[in-house]
Protein backbone atom coordinates (compact mmCIF):
# COMPACT_ATOMS: atom_id res chain seq x y z
CA UNK A 1 0.00 0.00 0.00
CA UNK A 2 2.86 2.38 0.94
CA UNK A 3 4.56 1.56 -2.38
CA UNK A 4 1.33 2.24 -4.29
CA UNK A 5 0.93 5.67 -2.63
CA UNK A 6 4.60 6.45 -3.42
CA UNK A 7 3.99 5.52 -7.08
CA UNK A 8 0.89 7.74 -7.13
CA UNK A 9 3.11 10.57 -5.88
CA UNK A 10 5.59 10.04 -8.74
CA UNK A 11 2.75 9.94 -11.28
CA UNK A 12 1.30 13.14 -9.82
CA UNK A 13 4.75 14.77 -10.04
CA UNK A 14 4.80 13.85 -13.76
CA UNK A 15 1.40 15.48 -14.33
CA UNK A 16 2.44 18.58 -12.38
CA UNK A 17 5.72 18.81 -14.37
CA UNK A 18 3.87 18.64 -17.69
CA UNK A 19 1.31 21.30 -16.67
CA UNK A 20 3.95 23.62 -15.19
CA UNK A 21 6.57 23.30 -17.94
CA UNK A 22 4.76 22.52 -21.20
CA UNK A 23 2.87 25.39 -22.81
CA UNK A 24 0.94 23.05 -25.12
CA UNK A 25 -0.16 20.97 -22.12
CA UNK A 26 -1.60 24.08 -20.46
CA UNK A 27 -3.44 24.95 -23.69
CA UNK A 28 -4.94 21.40 -23.86
CA UNK A 29 -6.07 21.61 -20.22
CA UNK A 30 -7.62 25.07 -20.73
CA UNK A 31 -9.45 23.93 -23.89
CA UNK A 32 -10.69 20.81 -22.05
CA UNK A 33 -12.01 22.98 -19.18
CA UNK A 34 -13.78 25.28 -21.67
CA UNK A 35 -15.32 22.28 -23.48
CA UNK A 36 -16.54 20.83 -20.17
CA UNK A 37 -18.20 24.15 -19.26
CA UNK A 38 -19.76 24.39 -22.73
CA UNK A 39 -20.94 20.77 -22.50
CA UNK A 40 -22.61 21.46 -19.14
CA UNK A 41 -24.31 24.54 -20.61
CA UNK A 42 -25.59 22.52 -23.60
CA UNK A 43 -26.85 19.59 -21.43
CA UNK A 44 -25.10 16.85 -23.39
CA UNK A 45 -26.21 13.21 -23.17
CA UNK A 46 -24.18 10.57 -21.33
CA UNK A 47 -22.80 9.09 -24.55
CA UNK A 48 -21.78 12.55 -25.80
CA UNK A 49 -19.94 13.21 -22.51
CA UNK A 50 -18.12 9.88 -22.73
CA UNK A 51 -16.98 10.60 -26.30
CA UNK A 52 -15.84 14.15 -25.47
CA UNK A 53 -13.99 13.06 -22.32
CA UNK A 54 -12.27 10.21 -24.18
CA UNK A 55 -11.07 12.49 -26.98
CA UNK A 56 -9.83 15.14 -24.53
CA UNK A 57 -8.05 12.46 -22.48
CA UNK A 58 -6.43 11.13 -25.66
CA UNK A 59 -4.97 14.58 -26.48
CA UNK A 60 -3.69 15.17 -22.94
CA UNK A 61 -2.21 11.66 -22.67
CA UNK A 62 -0.56 12.04 -26.11
CA UNK A 63 0.96 15.39 -25.01
CA UNK A 64 2.38 13.79 -21.85
CA UNK A 65 3.87 10.86 -23.79
CA UNK A 66 5.32 13.41 -26.25
CA UNK A 67 6.92 15.29 -23.35
CA UNK A 68 8.38 12.03 -22.01
CA UNK A 69 9.76 11.14 -25.47
CA UNK A 70 11.35 14.62 -25.78
CA UNK A 71 13.04 14.28 -22.40
CA UNK A 72 14.37 10.78 -23.11
CA UNK A 73 15.64 11.84 -26.55
CA UNK A 74 17.37 14.94 -25.10
CA UNK A 75 19.01 12.70 -22.49
CA UNK A 76 20.06 9.95 -24.90
CA UNK A 77 20.99 12.17 -27.83
CA UNK A 78 21.88 15.77 -26.90
CA UNK A 79 23.74 15.95 -30.21
CA UNK A 80 21.71 15.98 -33.44
CA UNK A 81 20.83 12.57 -34.86
CA UNK A 82 18.38 11.44 -37.54
CA UNK A 83 16.79 8.89 -35.19
CA UNK A 84 16.35 11.53 -32.46
CA UNK A 85 14.57 13.73 -35.00
CA UNK A 86 12.31 10.85 -36.10
CA UNK A 87 11.39 9.97 -32.49
CA UNK A 88 10.50 13.59 -31.63
CA UNK A 89 8.64 14.19 -34.89
CA UNK A 90 6.58 10.98 -34.60
CA UNK A 91 5.65 11.80 -30.98
CA UNK A 92 4.67 15.34 -31.98
CA UNK A 93 2.69 13.90 -34.90
CA UNK A 94 0.72 11.72 -32.48
CA UNK A 95 -0.33 14.84 -30.54
CA UNK A 96 -1.31 16.64 -33.74
CA UNK A 97 -3.42 13.70 -34.93
CA UNK A 98 -5.18 13.36 -31.56
CA UNK A 99 -5.86 17.12 -31.48
CA UNK A 100 -7.27 17.11 -35.04
CA UNK A 101 -9.62 14.23 -34.21
CA UNK A 102 -10.64 16.01 -30.98
CA UNK A 103 -11.53 19.19 -32.90
CA UNK A 104 -13.49 17.13 -35.43
CA UNK A 105 -15.40 15.19 -32.74
CA UNK A 106 -15.96 18.40 -30.77
CA UNK A 107 -17.60 20.02 -33.79
CA UNK A 108 -19.82 16.96 -34.38
CA UNK A 109 -20.99 16.83 -30.74
CA UNK A 110 -21.08 20.51 -29.73
CA UNK A 111 -21.89 22.06 -33.12
CA UNK A 112 -25.60 21.15 -33.50
CA UNK A 113 -26.76 22.05 -29.94
CA UNK A 114 -24.64 25.23 -30.01
CA UNK A 115 -26.14 26.21 -33.35
CA UNK A 116 -29.60 25.53 -31.92
CA UNK A 117 -28.92 27.85 -28.94
CA UNK A 118 -27.51 30.58 -31.23
CA UNK A 119 -30.38 30.47 -33.72
CA UNK A 120 -33.04 30.19 -30.95
CA UNK A 121 -31.51 33.25 -29.28
CA UNK A 122 -31.61 35.33 -32.46
CA UNK A 123 -35.36 34.72 -33.04
Ligand SMILES: Nc1ncnc2c1ncn2[C@@H]1O[C@H](COP(=O)(O)OP(=O)(O)OP(=O)(O)O)[C@@H](O)[C@H]1O
Nearest residue numbers: 024070073077078079080081082084085088089092
Ligand atom coordinates in the same frame (compact mmCIF):
# COMPACT_ATOMS: atom_id res chain seq x y z
N1 LIG B 1 18.72 15.63 -31.01
C1 LIG B 1 18.07 15.98 -32.14
N2 LIG B 1 18.49 15.52 -33.33
C2 LIG B 1 17.83 15.84 -34.48
N3 LIG B 1 16.75 16.63 -34.54
C3 LIG B 1 16.26 17.13 -33.39
C4 LIG B 1 16.89 16.84 -32.12
N4 LIG B 1 16.20 17.46 -31.15
C5 LIG B 1 15.20 18.10 -31.78
N5 LIG B 1 15.21 17.90 -33.11
C6 LIG B 1 14.27 18.45 -34.13
O1 LIG B 1 13.88 19.74 -33.75
C7 LIG B 1 12.46 19.76 -33.48
C8 LIG B 1 12.18 20.64 -32.29
O2 LIG B 1 12.82 20.06 -31.17
P1 LIG B 1 12.57 20.53 -29.68
O3 LIG B 1 13.45 19.76 -28.80
O4 LIG B 1 12.63 22.03 -29.61
O5 LIG B 1 11.13 20.02 -29.46
P2 LIG B 1 9.72 20.70 -29.65
O6 LIG B 1 8.93 19.73 -30.47
O7 LIG B 1 9.86 22.09 -30.17
O8 LIG B 1 9.22 20.65 -28.15
P3 LIG B 1 8.76 21.75 -27.11
O9 LIG B 1 7.36 21.38 -26.85
O10 LIG B 1 9.67 21.49 -25.94
O11 LIG B 1 8.93 23.12 -27.72
C9 LIG B 1 12.07 18.28 -33.25
O12 LIG B 1 10.73 18.02 -33.55
C10 LIG B 1 13.02 17.61 -34.23
O13 LIG B 1 12.52 17.67 -35.54
